[in-house]
Amino acid sequence: MKRSWWIAGWSAVLAVTVWWILQQMSLRSFWTQVLNGLSFGAVLFFLASGFTLIFGLMRISNLAHGGFYLVGAYIGITVMGLTGNFPLAVLLGGVAIALLGLFTERVLLRPIRGMEKPEVLLTIGLTFVLGDLSLAIWGGDPTPVPIPEALKGPLQIGNFAYPRYRLFVLICAVVVGAILFFVDRRTRIGALVRAGVDDQEMVAGLGINIKAVFTGVFVFGAFLAGFAGVIGGGFLTVLPGQDFEILLFALVVVIIGGLGSLPGAVLGASLVGLIDAFAKALVPELAFFTLFAPMALILVVRPHGLMGREA
Amino acid sequence: MLAVENLQCSYGTARVLEGVDLTVSSGEVLALLGRNGMGKTTLARAIVGMKPPQIREGSITYRDVELTGLESHQIARLGVGYVPQGRRVFGSLTVLENLEVAYRPPRDGQQPWTIERVFEFFPRLAERSNSYARNLSGGEQQMLAIGRALATNPTLLVMDEPSEGLAPVVLGVIKERLRELKQGELTILLIEQNLGLALSIADRVVVLGSDGKIVWTGGPDELRADEQAKRRHLGV
Numbered sequence: 001m002k003r004s005w006w007i008a009g010w011s012a013v014l015a016v017t018v019w020w021i022l023q024q025m026s027l028r029s030f031w032t033q034v035l036n037g038l039s040f041g042a043v044l045f046f047l048a049s050g051f052t053l054i055f056g057l058m059r060i061s062n063l064a065h066g067g068f069y070l071v072g073a074y075i076g077i078t079v080m081g082l083t084g085n086f087p088l089a090v091l092l093g094g095v096a097i098a099l100l101g102l103f104t105e106r107v108l109l110r111p112i113r114g115m116e117k118p119e120v121l122l123t124i125g126l127t128f129v130l131g132d133l134s135l136a137i138w139g140g141d142p143t144p145v146p147i148p149e150a151l152k153g154p155l156q157i158g159n160f161a162y163p164r165y166r167l168f169v170l171i172c173a174v175v176v177g178a179i180l181f182f183v184d185r186r187t188r189i190g191a192l193v194r195a196g197v198d199d200q201e202m203v204a205g206l207g208i209n210i211k212a213v214f215t216g217v218f219v220f221g222a223f224l225a226g227f228a229g230v231i232g233g234g235f236l237t238v239l240p241g242q243d244f245e246i247l248l249f250a251l252v253v254v255i256i257g258g259l260g261s262l263p264g265a266v267l268g269a270s271l272v273g274l275i276d277a278f279a280k281a282l283v284p285e286l287a288f289f290t291l292f293a294p295m296a297l298i299l300v301v302r303p304h305g306l307m308g309r310e311a
Numbered sequence: 312m313l314a315v316e317n318l319q320c321s322y323g324t325a326r327v328l329e330g331v332d333l334t335v336s337s338g339e340v341l342a343l344l345g346r347n348g349m350g351k352t353t354l355a356r357a358i359v360g361m362k363p364p365q366i367r368e369g370s371i372t373y374r375d376v377e378l379t380g381l382e383s384h385q386i387a388r389l390g391v392g393y394v395p396q397g398r399r400v401f402g403s404l405t406v407l408e409n410l411e412v413a414y415r416p417p418r419d420g421q422q423p424w425t426i427e428r429v430f431e432f433f434p435r436l437a438e439r440s441n442s443y444a445r446n447l448s449g450g451e452q453q454m455l456a457i458g459r460a461l462a463t464n465p466t467l468l469v470m471d472e473p474s475e476g477l478a479p480v481v482l483g484v485i486k487e488r489l490r491e492l493k494q495g496e497l498t499i500l501l502i503e504q505n506l507g508l509a510l511s512i513a514d515r516v517v518v519l520g521s522d523g524k525i526v527w528t529g530g531p532d533e534l535r536a537d538e539q540a541k542r543r544h545l546g547v
Contacts, residue, residue: 191408195401202399205359206413206463207387 024282028160033277039166041273042173043236046228047246048253048265049180050221056197056260057217059116063123064104065225066247067130072097072229073145073238074138080146089145093230094223101222105215131243140240145233165235172231176224177266184262193217197260249276252295258308267306312337312498313358313467318369319523320350320357327353327364329523335467340489340499342509342531345519346546351502352396354519355471358500359393360386373467390418392465396472396502398456402445406436409444409455410462417464422495429458432488450481457488467498474505486511506547510535518544 022030051065072093079089104126112118151168154161184190196203196213204210229238236242253272257264272291279290298306313335320328327350335341345351353364358371360383371378378386387393401409410426417423430437433454439447444455453473460468473489474482482505489512492499503509509516510531518540520526527540534540541547 188411191404191412194403195409195412198401198403199399201361201383202395202401203412204382204384205361205387205393205395206459207384207415208412209382209384 021278021282029281031160032162033281034274035162035166035170037274037277038270039169039235039273040276041269041271042169043228043232044246044249044253044272045173045265045269046176046224046231047250048257048269049177049262050224051250052254052257052260052262052265053193053217054221055254057193057200058214059114060109060119060218061123062218062221063120063247064126064130065123065221065250066243066245067127068097068100068222068225069229069232069246070238070240070243071100071130071134072226073233073242074134074229075226076145076230076233077138077143077238084146086146086148086151090227090230094227097226097229098219098223100226101219102215104222105218109218127243127247131240135240142237142239144235144237145230147234151234163235169231169235180262189216249291252291254305256295256298256305258302258305261305261307261309264305264307312339312374313500314370314372315354315358316370316372318354318357318371319367320353320364321367322353322363322365326367327523328357330369331519331523331525333517333525335498335500337498338496339514340493340501340512342513342516343500343502343519344504344506344509344516344545346521346544347504349519349521350523351519352471355393355396355469355500355502358386358469359383359391387463388415390464390466392460392463392468394456394460394468394470394473396475398449398452400444400447400452400455400459402443405441405443406447406455407440409459410436413459413462415463418466424461424464426462429462432461432491433458450477450484453477453481453485454488457485465497467500468492469500469502471502472504473501474503474508482508506541506545520544 025033047065047069051062054060054062075096076089076093079092080086083089104123108122108126109119112122147165151165153164155164155167184194192203192208192213196210200210203213232246236246249272253265253268255268256271257266257268271294275290275294276287279287283290302308315331315333318328318331319326331350331354333341333343343351343354356362357364357366358378360378360381366379369379373386373389373391376389378389401412404412407426410429414426430440435451436454436458439451444452447455457470457473460470473485477485486508489499489501489508493512501509501513513531516527516529516531516534517525518527518534526544527534527537529537
């Protein structure tokens with residue numbers, strides 16, 4: 001009973017919002033903004049899913065995730081400059097950041113395991129270091145990651161045209177999401193990670209090297225951040241400071257979705273992407289308000305996020 | 312098979328065990344009794360390598376391997392199975408997944424535990440194999456905690472209060488199953504508050520006293536007859 005009231009309430013809010021938006025813009029620009037929001041949300045999903053997995057298992061808020069994203073994007077630019085091979089750029093961007101993640105987890109974070117404040121300070125400090133190194137190596141001029149010819153220009157469906165590249169990003173997100181859900185729900189390694197979220201001491205007590213699982217998840221999350229950097233850099237220009245900007249968005253996604261929840265990351269990323277797109281189109285002067293007001297509102301109603309559960 | 316010598320443990324500055332000595336022989340069921348707060352769970356955690364407590368002094372050897380200083384996953388791989396206090400099943404995994412995550416093939420010629428065999432041992436778990444463990448009743452969770460430990464194919468089973476909070480009917484089932492495990496020559500260290508259960512299964516009994524040492528050792532029948540020891544050390 002209570003649940004159905006909630007659903008009715010949220011549906012009403014959604015209906016009024018959509019009605020109001022449609023008063024402001026044509027149906028065609030409405031759908032354009034929906035796709036803009038979802039494709040930005042796709043990039044946020046790559047970041048937030050890694051962030052939320054790492055947090056759920058290890059209770060580490062890896063604030064270097066934005067730095068990982070930015071360096072990944074720059075590596076993508078370099079690889080494209082050298083080879084012009086886009087799949088290779090995406091792969092190497094991911095792999096390079098995975099190695100950086102391995103170093104971060106094994107060498108930097110391991111000695112301070114379980115100490116929350118040092119972990120937060122270290123990962124945020126790492127973001128500054130990575131940002132300055134990027135500035136020294138790649139300079140400060142805004143540049144996009146070059147994208148292949150086949151993905152340039154619009155795709156025409158009837159009389160509706162939309163950039164091919166953004167559609168490609170959306171498809172990537174669906175594929176990555178499907179793989180993540182499959183691994184999480186249907187494989188032994190997914191079950192291990194979920195068991196670790198429940199009770200890591202007991203996982204170790206069954207003879208499983210939980211630290212190796214930690215490293216694996218951290219490296220995988222870092223890979224996704226580097227991957228997101230190259231893919232996202234193709235349509236979100238790469239420039240200094242974007243590490244913190246994208247981190248902020250990713251944090252809002254995981255807070256709205258619920259820390260540690262993969263479905264939460266999907267929902268949060270879609271919501272934040274859509275809110276961002278429509279807010280920029282309708283009330284650009286209120287961009288940050290429209291991002292944080294819904295977050296505050298959701299936290300009032302659901303303190304652990306939409307799909308989160310009590311820690 | 313398992314030998315604990317002069318074991319001293321503490322939580323920070325609070326000392327809990329002050330020199331515990333005990334041995335468990337191969338194929339034996341040793342019951343460890345004692346009132347609440349005497350350090351029974353501390354001893355179990357020290358044996359399976361979980362921290363805290365810190366081990367200040369003493370040694371724990373299992374099949375001639377020193378366990379102090381090893382990590383708990385290494386100890387588990389030596390064949391030490393653990394059924395923890397409070398069951399601690401993985402709530403967001405199904406019953407089947409709980410067993411699959413735990414499963415490890417046997418090391419030597421013992422009759423191997425497979426997931427099918429665990430399901431035959433606890434038919435109730437087979438019926439609920441696709442339920443999430445958090446939705447199980449207390450008794451079912453206890454069966455799962457035991458089944459999960461068996462799926463690691465242990466040679467020594469450390470059980471911490473398997474009777475805790477169980478309805479009498481379920482308790483009967485657990486007791487029956489523990490007897491079967493005993494007949495199957497599994498070595499068990501059974502930590503219990505439930506005197507009846509412990510005495511009906513154990514080959515030998517030790518009692519942990521308030522000074523953090525073993526204060527009584529003997530057979531179950533001796534303890535049954537020793538009213539003074541029961542009153543002094545167990546409060547019954």
